[in-house]
Amino acid sequence: MQLFGSLAQEKFRKLIFIFFVLSSLIPILIVIFIGINYVLPDLTPDQTDKLRSAFTYGLLIMFLFPSLSFFLLSQWMGSLENLTEEIKSKSAGILKGAKDTKEETNEITTIRNVVDGLHAELQDKMNQLNEYSKKLIDFNIELSELSITDDLIGLFNRRHFDLRLKEEIDRSERYGHGLALIMIDVDGFKQYNDILGHQAGDVLLKKVSIFFQDNTRKTDIPFRYGGDEFAIILTESTIEGAVSVAHKLSEVVSTYVFDGIEKLPFDKVTISCGVANYSKGMADLLKEADRLLYEAKNAGKGRVRSSSGK
Helix, strand or coil, X not given: CHHHHHHHHHHHHHHHHHHHHHHHHHHHHHHHHHHHHHHHHHCCHHHHHHHHHHHHHHHHHHHHHHHHHHHHHHHHHHHHHHHHHHHHHHHCCCCCCCCCHHHCCCHHHHHHHHHHHHHHHXXXXXXXXXXXXXXXXXXXHHHHHHHCECCCCCCECHHHHHHHHHHHHHHHHHHCCCEEEEEEEECCHHHHXXXXXXXXXXXXXXXXXXXXXXXXXXXXXXXXXXXXXEEEEEECCCHHHXXXXXXXXXXXXXXXXXXXXXXXXXXXXXXXXXXXXXXCCHHHHHHHHHHHHHHHHHHCCCXXXXXXXX
């Protein structure tokens, strides 16, 4: 097919050349006819010589102009053909399922088809890139969540607690909203873990974390602080509201019957809570909540102590 295409292109060039030659000869023949029959008989010898000289130069110009035009057109067509072949060659490995452009005899059409194919292929690659980018964003979000989430019970971890508490303190100071913190410790967890085993201890921690999620507001944020200790940040809350939440959580945990509780020296699982209200500084808030937690533990199991004294 490529051989036939080359022959066709060569034949086309010859036809173009013949056309240009004829287009230049016909006017020349007309001029010669007019000159011989109507002009020369009336001229003097001197005028005839001058006319012959002018006529000779005119013929050369009339012949050279179409020849030069044909040469330039031929060069342009050759360059276009080479460009077409180069585009087809380089795009052959890129385009998939594209129309075979080797059968095209019109270079402009061939280039247009190739460009259309490249545009479609580029659009397809852009769609794939967008899909990969979305997957990468989703993966990064998932990875980020894993880095701030406790892998055992699914609550936010200590690392995220420090960052989030600072953010909520800044927000509280900016807008004048109340902010409270509950520090929680599971009473007797070491005994529970030692007697019933680590698997049972993990189940207890998971269950307690569910209680904390289900019995707080959506704006409240529970965390696993470490081991059997938890923390809950209560945004836009008063100390009275935070104390009420702590008592509610204590009651929910203490009334739930955990598996194997009959094997333990105590008849129920309880939690101790220290509730502090934010007044100044993150360090002071943590220190106060921690102090109140240990005050509650020293007072006995299932106690709540707060900075309000309630």
